[in-house]
Amino acid sequence: MKFSAGLPNTQVVSASTASPARTKTRRGRSAGTLPVYRGAFGEAQAERLLWRAGFGPKPGQARRLARLGMRGAVLSLTRPRSQVLVGPAPHNEKGEPLAPYDVSGNDVLWWLDRMVRSRAQLIERMTLTWHDWFATSNEGVNSQRLMIAQNRTQRSLCLGDFPKMLAAMTVDPAMLLWLSGAGSTKEAPNENYAREMQELFTLGAGNGYTERDVREHARALTGFTFTWNPDTGQEERFRYDASLHDDRVKVIYGHRGRWAWRDSLRLVLEHPDHPGHFVTKLWSYFSPEPLSRPDQRAAEALYVGSGKQIRPVVEAMLMHPAFHAGPRMVKPPIVQIAGMLRGIGRYIDTEQWVWASSTAGQTPFYPPNVAGWEPERWLNTGTWQARFNLSALMIDEKRSLWAGKKHAKVSPDAAELTRKAIAFWGSPTLSRQTLATLRSYARAAGTDAAKESWEHEQFPLLALGGLRALVPATPDYLTC
Amino acid sequence: MARPCACQDFNRAELLRRGAARAGRGLPAIEPGMPTPAGTGLSRRSFLLSSAGLALSVYGAGRLLDPARFEEGIARAAEANPLPILVTVYLQGGIDGMSVLYPAGDPLYAQYRPVLGLSPEAGPVFSEDTRLHWHPKAAPLAQLHGEGKVCAMPAIGYTDPDQSHFTSRHYWEVGATEADLLSGWLGRYLDLAGTAENPLQGLCLDDSLQPSLATTKVPVAALESPSAYSFWSKDVWGPPQEVMYEYFDALGRLGIGSPQAEVQRAGSAALMSSTLRRQLLPFQSEQEPVLPTGYPKSTGDFPARMAAIPQLLSAGLPLHCVSLSTDSVFDTHESQAAPLESNLEEVSQTLLAFQRDLEARGLADRVLTLVWSEFGRRAQENASAGTDHGAAGCGFLIGTRVAGRMVGEWPGLQSGLDELGNLRATADFRGLYCALLEQWLGQEAAPIIPGAAGFARPMLLR
Numbered sequence: 001m002k003f004s005a006g007l008p009n010t011q012v013v014s015a016s017t018a019s020p021a022r023t024k025t026r027r028g029r030s031a032g033t034l035p036v037y038r039g040a041f042g043e044a045q046a047e048r049l050l051w052r053a054g055f056g057p058k059p060g061q062a063r064r065l066a067r068l069g070m071r072g073a074v075l076s077l078t079r080p081r082s083q084v085l086v087g088p089a090p091h092n093e094k095g096e097p098l099a100p101y102d103v104s105g106n107d108v109l110w111w112l113d114r115m116v117r118s119r120a121q122l123i124e125r126m127t128l129t130w131h132d133w134f135a136t137s138n139e140g141v142n143s144q145r146l147m148i149a150q151n152r153t154q155r156s157l158c159l160g161d162f163p164k165m166l167a168a169m170t171v172d173p174a175m176l177l178w179l180s181g182a183g184s185t186k187e188a189p190n191e192n193y194a195r196e197m198q199e200l201f202t203l204g205a206g207n208g209y210t211e212r213d214v215r216e217h218a219r220a221l222t223g224f225t226f227t228w229n230p231d232t233g234q235e236e237r238f239r240y241d242a243s244l245h246d247d248r249v250k251v252i253y254g255h256r257g258r259w260a261w262r263d264s265l266r267l268v269l270e271h272p273d274h275p276g277h278f279v280t281k282l283w284s285y286f287s288p289e290p291l292s293r294p295d296q297r298a299a300e301a302l303y304v305g306s307g308k309q310i311r312p313v314v315e316a317m318l319m320h321p322a323f324h325a326g327p328r329m330v331k332p333p334i335v336q337i338a339g340m341l342r343g344i345g346r347y348i349d350t351e352q353w354v355w356a357s358s359t360a361g362q363t364p365f366y367p368p369n370v371a372g373w374e375p376e377r378w379l380n381t382g383t384w385q386a387r388f389n390l391s392a393l394m395i396d397e398k399r400s401l402w403a404g405k406k407h408a409k410v411s412p413d414a415a416e417l418t419r420k421a422i423a424f425w426g427s428p429t430l431s432r433q434t435l436a437t438l439r440s441y442a443r444a445a446g447t448d449a450a451k452e453s454w455e456h457e458q459f460p461l462l463a464l465g466g467l468r469a470l471v472p473a474t475p476d477y478l479t480c
Numbered sequence: 481m482a483r484p485c486a487c488q489d490f491n492r493a494e495l496l497r498r499g500a501a502r503a504g505r506g507l508p509a510i511e512p513g514m515p516t517p518a519g520t521g522l523s524r525r526s527f528l529l530s531s532a533g534l535a536l537s538v539y540g541a542g543r544l545l546d547p548a549r550f551e552e553g554i555a556r557a558a559e560a561n562p563l564p565i566l567v568t569v570y571l572q573g574g575i576d577g578m579s580v581l582y583p584a585g586d587p588l589y590a591q592y593r594p595v596l597g598l599s600p601e602a603g604p605v606f607s608e609d610t611r612l613h614w615h616p617k618a619a620p621l622a623q624l625h626g627e628g629k630v631c632a633m634p635a636i637g638y639t640d641p642d643q644s645h646f647t648s649r650h651y652w653e654v655g656a657t658e659a660d661l662l663s664g665w666l667g668r669y670l671d672l673a674g675t676a677e678n679p680l681q682g683l684c685l686d687d688s689l690q691p692s693l694a695t696t697k698v699p700v701a702a703l704e705s706p707s708a709y710s711f712w713s714k715d716v717w718g719p720p721q722e723v724m725y726e727y728f729d730a731l732g733r734l735g736i737g738s739p740q741a742e743v744q745r746a747g748s749a750a751l752m753s754s755t756l757r758r759q760l761l762p763f764q765s766e767q768e769p770v771l772p773t774g775y776p777k778s779t780g781d782f783p784a785r786m787a788a789i790p791q792l793l794s795a796g797l798p799l800h801c802v803s804l805s806t807d808s809v810f811d812t813h814e815s816q817a818a819p820l821e822s823n824l825e826e827v828s829q830t831l832l833a834f835q836r837d838l839e840a841r842g843l844a845d846r847v848l849t850l851v852w853s854e855f856g857r858r859a860q861e862n863a864s865a866g867t868d869h870g871a872a873g874c875g876f877l878i879g880t881r882v883a884g885r886m887v888g889e890w891p892g893l894q895s896g897l898d899e900l901g902n903l904r905a906t907a908d909f910r911g912l913y914c915a916l917l918e919q920w921l922g923q924e925a926a927p928i929i930p931g932a933a934g935f936a937r938p939m940l941l942r
Contacts, residue, residue: 180813180814180862180864180866183863183864184862184863184864185863187863188860188861188862188863188864189862190813190862190863190864190866190868191868191869192813192868195644199644205644205646205647206644206647211643211900214643215900288741288742327739327740327741327742327743328740328742328743329742330742330745330746379745379746379749380749380752381749381752381753383749384749384750384752384753385710385711385753388711388712388753389711389712391713391714392712392713392714393712395714395715400714400715401715402715431734433734433737434734437727437730437731437734440730441723441724441727441730444723444727445719445720445723445724446720449719449720449723450719455719459718459719459720461715462715462716462717462718462720462721463716463720463723464715465713465714465715465716465720466713466716466720466721466723466724466727468714468715469713469714469716469724470724470727470731473728473731473750474731474734475731475734475735475738475743475746475747475750476734476743478746478749479740479742479743479746
């Protein structure tokens with residue numbers, strides 16, 4: 001095991017020499033290429049990559065990934081050779097297999113299991129990104145089957161092209177229910193989807209469109225419908241019915257035509273403000289600080305030049321110096337839960353992660369609203385408490401320090417206790433200051449607090465228990 | 481089948497994500513049309529008012545946040561002459577005013593609301609304009625109105641209405657149709673008339689800051705729930721566990737010492753949690769809090785939060801401006817009738833119980849309650865038996881001191897709709913704010929509400 005002296009904060013050689021290609025932006029100025037990180041790529045950097053582009057390392061995984069070098073490591077994530085799930089199949093406390101369509105909460109576990117077991121970590125992470133981007137909640141959809149269908153669509157398109165993703169989300173049954181796209185007819189167009197499509201999915205609030213554009217898009221998007229099945233109480237046969245579509249002339253961003261839904265998507269994707277929104281929003285998932293203006297422009301040019309492909313932009317972002325050397329980010333709660341499970345080699349064997357994710361502030365399939373989760377609210381007194389309490393849930397009977405023993409005993413050496421506790425979580429890299437704090441706790445609780453002789457014997461072990469609870473609550477562990 | 485709102489509060493999220501990295505240093509410039517919520521970037525400190533056993537989050541400008549002064553400042557304010565109290569209740573999501581006071585007597589009503597329309601017999605008639613009826617679930621408001629304790633505003637809004645939840649709500653919160661104002665209208669009032677020592681002068685009864693109360697100078701507070709706040713751990717108990725709790729502060733200091741914003745946030749969450757844990761230790765009780773009579777049972781805690789106000793006042797705490805939101809969301813794009821009914825019922829019953837509670841405690845003459853929402857909804861219902869975002873909506877001012885007369889009027893569906901089919905405002909919320917400031921809070925509106933001179937002030941008090 002190795003502890004680095006500091007967290008990833010390595011020197012950067014700004015190098016826009018990576019590629020000679022220069023593309024024109026919409027402003028007509030020439031856009032440069034994105035710089036590529038040239039600093040050291042060790043275990044700590046690989047660890048950040050695995051947390052931000054996946055769900056954290058399994059023990060030893062960061063060290064192995066670091067050997068590939070930065071570029072090789074990124075490409076291994078963006079172009080995974082295998083999407084298999086490794087490890088035992090998920091089940092509940094009783095050992096029964098999950099019923100993700102039918103049992104409440106099993107949908108969440110079904111996905112959490114993929115986050116924990118998938119070899120293609122970035123595929124799952126991007127699926128989570130798209131779930132947040134096109135945030136749809138089962139609170140409104142009321143069908144785990146439709147939510148999982150949407151999830152599969154997002155997974156299959158997660159690194160493909162954005163226009164396809166937008167089209168797939170527009171006609172996705174869960175989305176059609178969530179944002180009232182189904183049942184929006186020529187007689188009564190519903191503006192819900194048209195508004196959010198521009199405000200949240202493609203352009204940004206009030207960015208280059210008017211209320212009139214909202215209404216005209218809404219008219220162009222009319223025609224989707226479904227049939228209500230009174231027996232199952234579910235909506236089914238989602239379809240496009242031309243007789244419900246408003247086929248009269250609309251004017252969108254000044255363009256006149258008998259626009260239908262595909263035109264609506266084309267027009268919004270061709271809107272000059274779309275690439276900017278796409279890049280800003282995508283980058284915000286990978287870094288806490290915005291790109292510099294030239295880099296923002298270069299990323300927009302890369303996006304447009306690639307034919308609005310997602311993968312090249314993601315690859316460039318994962319290789320960007322600010323990704324590797326920039327400030328740390330708070331881990332999303334569900335990422336931390338999956339990552340803790342990966343770190344201790346535990347798989348889905350209980351349903352408790354459903355409410356645990358909810359108290360920690362992020363239950364997949366249940367974003368708070370169509371704008372997705374608010375990272376700003378991820379850490380407060382309530383969610384910090386919930387995250388702290390995760391460790392007690394992670395440590396099941398067989399991982400208890402007392403497992404199978406009547407009298408367990410450990411050495412009172414503070415450094416040794418600290419090392420053991422960190423190793424339990426898969427040896428995350430912690431800063432020197434954090435290590436010093438943990439060791440100081442180990443001394444205070446394991447040695448100084450002991451008065452009686454039995455306490456001198458017992459307290460080191462109890463201190464190890466305390467250390468195992470403290471490690472995941474350190475600022476180092478909560479961020480990546 | 482009722483579907484909850486799909487678009488409440490949306491853009492706040494994205495905005496805050498980008499603002500996150502710079503918290504405390506002001507926010508970056510934002511996209512046009514997407515204002516920064518008032519109060520973003522204010523510092524926050526947890527503070528236990530030990531004399532009253534309340535855990536507070538205190539917000540204010542960093543330098544001036546000095547918890548050491550609060551206990552004494554609050555005690556001093558409590559001894560001074562009692563101030564008038566303004567409570568603002570925000571109905572989230574844009575309530576359909578045309579259902580709360582529904583125009584059954586308007587010849588076009590049935591045409592605009594073929595599915596959602598209510599019959600004239602369904603709800604009590606509104607005595608000031610018999611074209612209007614109270615929604616049956618708003619009967620508690622009708623009762624208060626009958627007692628002369630409600631100024632109803634059947635079409636309140638502003639010119640050039642914005643139909644984004646975020647933007648329109650922001651306008652109401654900052655008291656102007658200005659995207660870049662960062663302080664709330666009550667916050668600016670407190671900056672002018674408040675003190676640096678009494679955070680209870682602006683109290684949010686939610687766990688976070690209400691933007692209307694965002695100040696730039698003086699402190700304001702949010703009341704945190706003192707419910708169960710326990711920490712679990714395995715394999716550690718006794719003194720090593722106590723020491724572990726003590727180390728929460730050390731974890732916090734590790735984060736606070738970092739130059740990186742998100743690491744700081746992780747640290748400050750630890751520090752605040754640690755402080756709160758200690759503060760709440762004496763209050764860890766097994767019993768559920770009991771609501772005073774009259775407040776409805778609820779799955780949320782809006783009735784309980786409203787009920788806290790008379791309790792805090794009875795305890796002698798120096799409240800002045802109090803803001804809270806309903807738990808209910810009124811963004812009824814689909815199948816509006818059922819959720820509107822149950823939500824309106826809970827809110828109306830709570831408002832009546834609150835008023836009765838104040839009256840029973842002899843506090844009623846000190847308190848005025850403003851009920852508002854960011855907009856009303858489209859006159860024409862949509863095909864999903866719901867309504868889309870509109871313009872003017874309804875609002876209410878409640879209290880024993882109000883004039884009890886309508887503010888603005890019902891504009892009628894024949895000529896009262898704009899070119900988009902939304903209700904035109906017959907009263908401007910900025911005029912209402914000016915009147916509240918001048919007539920209730922005794923403060924000239926000009927330095928607080930931009931363009932105050934241009935707005936007509938309704939007569940609010942008897």
